[in-house]
Amino acid sequence: MYxxxxxxxxxxxxxxxxxxxxxVATAHAPLTVSRPHAGWSEQDPAQWxxxxxxxxxxxAARVPRELAAVRGIGLSGQMHGAVLLDRAxxxxxxxxxxxxxxxxxxxxxxxxxxxRSREITGNLAMPGFTAxxxxxxxxxxxxxxxxxxxxxLPKDYLRLxxxxxxxxxxxxxxxxxxxxxHRRDWSExxxxxxxxxxxxxxxLVEGSQPGGMLRPALAKAWGMPERxxxxxxxxxxAASAVGMGIVxxxxxxxxxxxxxxxxxxxxxxxxTRFPAAGTRWR
Numbered sequence: 001m002y003x004x005x006x007x008x009x010x011x012x013x014x015x016x017x018x019x020x021x022x023x024v025a026t027a028h029a030p031l032t033v034s035r036p037h038a039g040w041s042e043q044d045p046a047q048w049x050x051x052x053x054x055x056x057x058x059x060a061a062r063v064p065r066e067l068a069a070v071r072g073i074g075l076s077g078q079m080h081g082a083v084l085l086d087r088a089x090x091x092x093x094x095x096x097x098x099x100x101x102x103x104x105x106x107x108x109x110x111x112x113x114x115x116r117s118r119e120i121t122g123n124l125a126m127p128g129f130t131a132x133x134x135x136x137x138x139x140x141x142x143x144x145x146x147x148x149x150x151x152x153l154p155k156d157y158l159r160l161x162x163x164x165x166x167x168x169x170x171x172x173x174x175x176x177x178x179x180x181x182h183r184r185d186w187s188e189x190x191x192x193x194x195x196x197x198x199x200x201x202x203x204l205v206e207g208s209q210p211g212g213m214l215r216p217a218l219a220k221a222w223g224m225p226e227r228x229x230x231x232x233x234x235x236x237x238a239a240s241a242v243g244m245g246i247v248x249x250x251x252x253x254x255x256x257x258x259x260x261x262x263x264x265x266x267x268x269x270x271x272t273r274f275p276a277a278g279t280r281w282r
Contacts, residue, residue: 001069003059005052006236007077007154009033009043009097012051016059016066025063027055034094039101042094045083048154049161060222068223073162073214075233076240077155079175082133085150092144093137095154101127106135110177113193120190122174122181131177134194151200155233163212163230166202171238173204205232207242 001024004015011031016024029051034042059067080098085091096102107125110132111117117125125132130151138145152160153176156168173179173186178194178201180187186201205211214228233239237255246253 001066002072002074003056003067003070004074004076005055005155005158006239007048007052007075007158008236009078009099012048012055014052014055014059016063016070018066024066025059027058027062029054033097037102041097041100043081043097045091045095045154045157048158052158052161056222064223068225070224070228073228073230074239075155075159075211075230076236077153077158077172077233079153079172079235079237080128080130081154082130082137083152083154083157084137084144084148085152086147087149089150089160092147093141095157096133096137098128100133103127103132103136106132106139110135110193114189117177117190117193120180120182120187121177123177125177129175129177131190131194134196138195145195148196149200150202151196152202153235155235156202159212159230159233162214162218164215165212167205167211167232168202169205169207169211169232169234171207172233172235175235207232207234207238 002017004017006013009031012029014027016026018024031043031047031051036042078098082096083091084093104127107127110125114120123129130153134145134151150166152166153168153172155172156166160166170179170184174181178186178190180190185204186198188198191197191201209232210229211232212230214224214230216226219226219228234242240255241247241253244253
């Protein structure tokens with residue numbers, strides 16, 4: 001059995017499937033979005049974790065035998081959000097989400113600071129991405145910025161709670177404007193432009209690689225085996241592409257939802273590597 005957890009904007013979704021990828025059970029828990037000012041969109045990461053625990057508790061009550069057979073967990077989630085943690089891994093402020101547009105001025109500043117940013121990241125600087133959000137925090141909330149020891153994406157905050165490890169995958173990282181998409185590694189130049197360093201970023205893995213182990217205490221509480229691996233996973237649209245088999249050069253799909261992204265599986269050499277999320281094609 002395998003457990004999938006998706007950290008959406010409107011809800012946490014969990015999916016239990018068997019080895020033949022047949023759906024065994026699903027569970028959902030709603031989330032709320034805070035909009036304290038025009039153009040702002042925030043969520044409390046604690047709400048994600050509470051909702052995740054609620055969905056797994058529901059599965060444990062409904063299909064305990066099947067949950068006890070789980071061997072791996074896959075993660076996907078809303079992209080680009082900025083979860084800021086201090087040295088004790090405490091959340092410093094509500095997460096700034098993908099659909100928050102407050103950092104328009106910081107986007108222009110970032111491209112001025114790094115003239116070749118589009119070459120490095122494969123993207124235009126837009127308020128939805130993570131790096132401009134940190135420039136905004138640095139400018140408008142310097143006390144918060146000074147305490148930032150770790151920056152995580154939404155699904156990777158759940159990974160931290162599940163495993164205790166700060167890890168991200170290439171597809172989600174590609175939507176931050178900090179990833180050198182050619183080298184598949186953090187860009188020192190882009191990080192430096194936002195006054196951050198590699199030590200504040202999570203470790204990177206491919207989506208199909210191990211990205212942590214479930215905490216033994218959680219495994220016991222949920223009736224799971226002692227050793228459950230958590231895959232690197234992917235950003236929601238990249239994970240959708242792989243799920244639909246969009247992994248060969250020239251294949252693409254259009255997702256019509258809260259946003260309408262087009263994703264193309266360019267330069268994918270195998271189904272074990274996710275496309276660079278947020279890449280734009282003309």
